[in-house]
Amino acid sequence: MSASSKDVCDAAYVMDAAGFFAGLQLTILDKVYTVMDVLKEVKDRASRRALEMGISAGKIVLERYGREDVEAVKAAAERLGELGRLSETDIKILALTHALLKKCKEVIVLSDDRSVQNVALELGAKVVGIKRPELRSPRKYVYVCPSCGRVFDRPGKCPYCGVELKRKRVGKGKSAISRGDAPQQ
Numbered sequence: 001m002s003a004s005s006k007d008v009c010d011a012a013y014v015m016d017a018a019g020f021f022a023g024l025q026l027t028i029l030d031k032v033y034t035v036m037d038v039l040k041e042v043k044d045r046a047s048r049r050a051l052e053m054g055i056s057a058g059k060i061v062l063e064r065y066g067r068e069d070v071e072a073v074k075a076a077a078e079r080l081g082e083l084g085r086l087s088e089t090d091i092k093i094l095a096l097t098h099a100l101l102k103k104c105k106e107v108i109v110l111s112d113d114r115s116v117q118n119v120a121l122e123l124g125a126k127v128v129g130i131k132r133p134e135l136r137s138p139r140k141y142v143y144v145c146p147s148c149g150r151v152f153d154r155p156g157k158c159p160y161c162g163v164e165l166k167r168k169r170v171g172k173g174k175s176a177i178s179r180g181d182a183p184q185q
Helices: 005-006 017-021 036-041 046-055 069-082 088-101 114-125
Strands: 007-013 032-034 060-064 105-109 126-128 141-144 168-171
Touching: 007 017, 007 088, 017 046, 032 088, 036 088, 046 060, 046 126, 069 088, 069 114, 088 105, 088 114, 105 114, 114 126
Parallel strands: 007 032, 007 105, 032 060, 105 126
Antiparallel strands: 141 168
16 A cells, blocks of 8 residues: 555544543544444443434544454454454454554554554554553463463363463563463464
8 A cells, every 4th residue: 555545544543432431532532433333332321422422523433444454453363362352342443443554644542451452553553541551562462271381372261171271471471482382272
C-alpha cells in the first residue's frame, strides 16, 4: 500500500466497551470507531443512551472490516499466545484496528483489556488505557503445566495430566521457553 493511501485519515480511535462503561468523554475526540458487537455489550441505560447519541451525532462510527483483517488478528494473537484469551468481540475490535491501519497514519486503541492492547501493539497500533496504564510493547505468553512442565501455546488443561495450564510471560524471569522447551500443540 502506498504512503498516499494512508492520507485518508491522520488518526483513528478504536474503542471497546470499556470506554463506554467508563463514560469516556467523546467530546475530546473527533470520531471513535467501534463494532456492532460492542453495542450489544453495553446494557446499562445511561451508557447505552450516550452510545446511541454518539452514533446519531456521527461521533461514534460503526465501521466494517474484512475476513483478511480477522485472519491477520488471529495470526498475531497466536504468535503472542493470546488467541485463547480474546472474545469474538475483541477479535472484531482488533480486525477493525487492522483495517484502519491500512488507511490511517495512526490508529489508537482505547481499552483496558491487556490482551486487546497486546495484540493491537503487535499489529502496529498505539494503545491507551482508560482506567489503568497501558502496555508499552507486545508481550509473548505460553501456557505451562504446573504438574509435568510441558509448554503449550493456548490456555486450557494439560492433555497429559489434566491440570489447568498456567500463563507465563516469555522473556521475563525463568520461563519454559527461555530454557529451550518448545510449545506443544
